[in-house]
Amino acid sequence: MAWYRRWRNVFRDDALSTELDAELAYHLAETVDRLIEAGMPEPEALIAARRQLGNYTIQKERARDMNIATWLDQLRADVMYGLRQLKQSPGFTAVAVLSLALGIGANAAIFQLVNAIRLKLLPVKNPEQLVVVDWNKDSARAGAWSTRSANFTYTQWDVLRAHQEAFSDMIAWSASHFDLTRGGEPRFAEGLYVSGSFFPVLGVSAELGRTLSASDDSASCNAAAVISDAFWHREFGGDRQVLGRRLTLNGYPVPAGACCTTDCYELAVALPGGLGLLLSIVQARGRVRNRSSQSLMMLAHGSVRWM
């Protein structure tokens, strides 16, 4: 295992050095003995023996190189040199380390975000079969113009869902935020109004209780909110008796109907608006009023050949 010894010698430099010194010292001692036997006085013999050996340091260095993984040794020396330099100017070191740390940290954070939004598939059932439904570019259209491009109105969604034949199902949602307080200073939670098909189509299941389904898309049903795992832990401390507890949303009492599995957190990052609460669109109309519930985004589930 010659390479192993060469590697080990990088980190036991002193021992190696001592060994080489001992070997060369023996050589010198024997030469001195011979010269003295030949009749040379000792001081001169010492000098002559040295001269005969040649350049001591070079011999030692060359013998050392034979016993060491040179590139690794140089790397070690470079690292040590670098550390010494850093130690000499602690101010510079602090600034450099700090800016590197901030840079790396920022990049890691940005990557996490980009990864969740852009790179990873949605953490739902068959994400490759989901398509976004939107208006044709530059088409003359009606719609809800809360941003530069139009979203759908509730009426449009109703018609589309009823008459489309291209997809197995469609879902719609609207991002909103809800005031959680009963008066006083408002405290908002991000949430979505969703169609009843939202959970079945995306395949997101509930940890407790049941999620909304198509049968909840009826104004005669009692309103109930599905809360995300994060919201559950933040607002209720992960209490398993949470079902039926009252939430006050924009002043209206709404019971918590279900808690999402942890999946919902990633969904929250992936879908716009963040996600704390999910309410049925239909139930919300006229109850938990919010103007933005009129502006819908849509996804359809089905074959990609329609794109």
Add this chain to the structure above:
Amino acid sequence: MPKSPNDKLQGTLTLLVLKTLNTRGPLHGYGLCEHIRSVSAELLQLEEGSLCPALHRMEQDQWISSKWEITNKGRQAKFYSITTKGKKQLAEENESWARLTRGVMRVLNYS
């Protein structure tokens, strides 16, 4: 720096060391020098300093192995001995040396 009078030996250093260790058994560096000097009737003088790196290189190549022992003068010395791999190497170097000298002689004798 004046050229070493022994630099012709450079290529044959391995051969000489292996051969000596093969016939004489374990030897320390100084002993090797002495042996080669006396056997060659002082025609060959190893450059003592270059012997040490060469020995270490050969040890890394596993042609020779080493052991620290006490000499009869009571000094600590590193004794080198030839290994099986070294013997194979010796045979090869012997062969190539013979070929070289044969070739050189033929050229010199051509007239």
